[in-house]
Amino acid sequence: MSGKNTMGPRLTPEPAKSPIDTLAQDARVSPEPRMPAKGQSPTAEQIAELRDRVNARAGQANLSNRDIARQTGLGTSTISQWRNGRYEGDVDQVARKLAYWLEQHARGERPGLPDGFVRTRVAERILGVLKDTQARRWMSVVYGPAGVGKSLCFRAALELIPGSVHVEVVEGASGPMHFARQWCRALGLPQHGSLYAMEMRLIDAIRGSKRLQMIDEAHYLNVRALHVIRDVHKQSGCGVVIGGTIDVEQKVDDASEFYGQLSSLLLHRYDIVGESAEDGDPLFTVDDVLKVAESMRVRLTRDGAEYASDRASIPGSGGLRSLVGLLYNASLVAQGERVDAKLLRSCERTSQGRANYERVQLRREQRRKAAVA
Numbered sequence: 001m002s003g004k005n006t007m008g009p010r011l012t013p014e015p016a017k018s019p020i021d022t023l024a025q026d027a028r029v030s031p032e033p034r035m036p037a038k039g040q041s042p043t044a045e046q047i048a049e050l051r052d053r054v055n056a057r058a059g060q061a062n063l064s065n066r067d068i069a070r071q072t073g074l075g076t077s078t079i080s081q082w083r084n085g086r087y088e089g090d091v092d093q094v095a096r097k098l099a100y101w102l103e104q105h106a107r108g109e110r111p112g113l114p115d116g117f118v119r120t121r122v123a124e125r126i127l128g129v130l131k132d133t134q135a136r137r138w139m140s141v142v143y144g145p146a147g148v149g150k151s152l153c154f155r156a157a158l159e160l161i162p163g164s165v166h167v168e169v170v171e172g173a174s175g176p177m178h179f180a181r182q183w184c185r186a187l188g189l190p191q192h193g194s195l196y197a198m199e200m201r202l203i204d205a206i207r208g209s210k211r212l213q214m215i216d217e218a219h220y221l222n223v224r225a226l227h228v229i230r231d232v233h234k235q236s237g238c239g240v241v242i243g244g245t246i247d248v249e250q251k252v253d254d255a256s257e258f259y260g261q262l263s264s265l266l267l268h269r270y271d272i273v274g275e276s277a278e279d280g281d282p283l284f285t286v287d288d289v290l291k292v293a294e295s296m297r298v299r300l301t302r303d304g305a306e307y308a309s310d311r312a313s314i315p316g317s318g319g320l321r322s323l324v325g326l327l328y329n330a331s332l333v334a335q336g337e338r339v340d341a342k343l344l345r346s347c348e349r350t351s352q353g354r355a356n357y358e359r360v361q362l363r364r365e366q367r368r369k370a371a372v373a
Contacts, residue, residue, distance in 0.1 A: 041092050054098050055083055062297045062336045072101050117156035118149075118295050120288035120320070122272055126153040127160065129268045133239040134161055134212035139229075139265045141252050142243045144272030147319030148283065150243045154214045164212040169220045179225040183215075183232075199231060207236045219244035219251070226251060230262050246271075273315050282313035284320060292320060298331045299338045307341035311348070 042050075058068060065083070069076040074097060081087040082094050117123070126142055126149070133140040142150055154166050167186045173179045180198040181191040189201050206213070215221075215229060233240045242248055249269065252262050276283045289308045293300045300308065312323040329347045330339045 042095055047091065047095055050095055050099055050102075051083060051085065053102055057102060058083075060336050062299060067297065068098075068101070072097050074098075117152055118288075118292050118320075120149065120284055120291065122276075122283065122288075123149050123153050123156075125270060125275070126150065126272075127157065129270050130154075130157050130161060130164075130212060130214070130241055133241050133267055134164070134210065135239070136267060137210065137237050137239045138267035139233055139240045139242070139262075140268035140270070141248055141266060142241060142268075142270045142272070143246050143248045145245065145316055145319065147317075147321030148272050149320055150272075151216055154216050154241075154243060157212070157214065161212050163209065164214060165206075166214045166216060169215065169217040171220050174220045174222050174225060176222075176224045176228050179221060180228055183213075183228075195228075199228060202232050203235045206232075206238045209236075209238065211238055213238055213240045214243065215240065216243045218242045219247040221251070223251070226262060230265065233265065276313075282309050283315075284309055284312040284323075288312075288320075289323070292324065293327055293339075296324070296327055296331070298327050298334075299336075300327075301338050301340040303341040304339045304344055307344050311344070 054068075057063070058065075065079040066076050068074075068079050072079070074094060078087060078089065078094060082091070082098070087094060129140050129142055130153070144150065151168065154168075157164050158166055165186050167183050169179065169182065173182045177195050177198075180195055180202070183202055184191045184198055187202065187205055189198075189205055191198070193201075213232075218226075218229075221229075229240060229242065232238075242252065249271065252266065252269075273283060286302075286305045286309045289305050289312065290300060293305070293308075308323055308327065311317065311326070312320055326344060326348060327339070329350055330343050333343060333347060
């Protein structure tokens with residue numbers, strides 16, 4: 001034998017080495033088959049090709065018929081019958097909707113991020129604080145680093161606690177006037193006039209209504225803006241929860257600024273990281289991580305879930321928000337297969353950047369040594 005390769009050129013491309021490689025590969029894929037113009041029926045060959053592509057996409061993204069039905073607006077039984085070639089209804093209409101669905105995927109509008117609110121242990125605790133504060137009509141504060149789910153819980157409460165209001169403070173609204181305008185806007189009230197006029201407007205709008213007021217990203221607020229929160233709460237009788245980073249806790253500890261007028265009104269102070277540290281448990285458990293992964297339709301191995309739990313529980317590492325990006329990138333490479341710890345480690349630098357990746361690894365090692373000691 002000559003030793004030369006007689007098998008011909010390799011036809012199967014090498015598997016993607018990183019999420020970026022996968023995205024580049026997706027960008028090179030030919031467009032999804034387009035359906036004929038309205039009024040013209042697709043051919044049997046076009047329908048068959050479309051069916052193959054739909055089934056391939058469903059398998060790649062680990063999508064059930066119910067998932068596809070939710071994303072397309074079609075019925076689950078319709079999807080099932082059409083994918084198996086047994087649908088006896090308007091085949092053309094179903095085909096067009098599924099072709100558009102595939103085009104959305106090709107444009108990057110793919111599933112992969114969480115469908116919505118995930119009830120982690122931290123989330124349940126935040127909701128408990130919100131509900132009790134609303135029921136008792138007091139004030140509370142919830143604080144922790146970025147990415148631990150404060151804002152997601154506040155938004156979820158809009159549906160779980162009827163009548164609740166979510167004010168997400170922006171940095172430009174740090175002073176009392178701009179903050180009062182933003183609060184009025186959240187309640188659908190006029191945003192003009194003096195600070196006194198807007199405070200009276202807020203108080204009159206919610207007095208006696210038991211409507212929970214959730215002031216999110218409150219670490220942006222200055223002392224005078226916090227006075228507005230205190231005044232509206234005292235005169236309206238509505239529960240108020242202030243959320244933000246640890247700076248919020250320092251601001252409401254007002255022995256010098258308010259002489260205790262604000263801190264004395266607080267019913268609960270939920271320190272998200274501190275509470276977990278006292279328990280001796282990770283901030284986000286393996287079960288929490290598995291719930292998040294399930295909502296993203298990402299399948300984790302046990303060691304992958306343990307690695308992800310450890311990763312999300314390091315303070316200052318981005319928490320669940322950062323983990324969602326990591327799981328999404330890993331799912332791109334996994335192509336529907338289970339995601340293990342090795343794959344997560346290989347994708348972590350792409351998600352976090354080299355410097356942050358190295359900082360997180362150092363913190364992880366420090367935590368491991370402290371736990372052993």
